[in-house]
Amino acid sequence: MKTKKTITIGIDIDNTICDSYPAYLEKYNLKYQKEVQLSEVLDFYYLNDLTDKEGAEFGGLIDELVLSEEFQISLLPVGEAQKVIREWTDQGHLVHYVTARPVQMRKVTGQWLEKHGFWHKGTRLDLFDEKNGFKSDVDYKVSIAKKFSIRLFIEDAGQIAKAMKIPVFLFDRPWNQGKLPANVLRVKSWGQIREMLPVKIKASLNGRIP
Numbered sequence: 001m002k003t004k005k006t007i008t009i010g011i012d013i014d015n016t017i018c019d020s021y022p023a024y025l026e027k028y029n030l031k032y033q034k035e036v037q038l039s040e041v042l043d044f045y046y047l048n049d050l051t052d053k054e055g056a057e058f059g060g061l062i063d064e065l066v067l068s069e070e071f072q073i074s075l076l077p078v079g080e081a082q083k084v085i086r087e088w089t090d091q092g093h094l095v096h097y098v099t100a101r102p103v104q105m106r107k108v109t110g111q112w113l114e115k116h117g118f119w120h121k122g123t124r125l126d127l128f129d130e131k132n133g134f135k136s137d138v139d140y141k142v143s144i145a146k147k148f149s150i151r152l153f154i155e156d157a158g159q160i161a162k163a164m165k166i167p168v169f170l171f172d173r174p175w176n177q178g179k180l181p182a183n184v185l186r187v188k189s190w191g192q193i194r195e196m197l198p199v200k201i202k203a204s205l206n207g208r209i210p
């Protein structure tokens with residue numbers, strides 16, 4: 001019997017393939033004349049807290065940017081992500097983008113993925129739809145990974161990586177520092193993920209974690 005050598009790879013979007021946080025931070029610094037650096041963002045929601053403190057209306061700048069198609073489409077991809085993902089799909093792996101972006105952002109997210117060459121044959125995209133009854137973004141991503149037999153995940157949110165029961169590559173970001181379980185590997189680049197992927201796939205197909 002021929003053994004299947006390809007898998008479905010789950011990939012988060014923001015701060016994993018899309019360099020979002022620096023762009024949000026730049027808008028904040030510009031609007032409120034601040035100089036907050038990315039290295040200061042030790043909690044992912046730090047920027048939300050800062051904008052709340054500016055006394056803006058509910059949601060304020062962040063919600064405004066989330067819903068701005070002009071801003072969203074202008075975001076830049078993370079270096080080498082496109083090249084590495086392209087290689088995987090050429091090898092027959094399936095890519096499933098699983099983002100906690102609200103479902104209202106589906107159109108602009110699809111456009112952005114196509115614009116930067118992230119969309120290939122068989123690619124899937126899931127966004128967070130509150131109508132589906134998920135309790136949190138953690139619950140949502142873990143459920144999608146299970147439902148679609150995702151064997152490996154690439155993420156920047158520590159709490160999501162820790163909740164996954166599959167191998168995870170966690171992008172090293174200021175907001176996800178600290179100890180990690182054995183199935184989560186901290187990485188600094190897409191080049192590093194490319195090197196490690198065959199080892200992880202082999203382990204995953206043999207039913208071993210990590």
Ligand SMILES: [Mg+2]
Nearest residue numbers: 012014015156
């Ligand atoms: Mg993310």
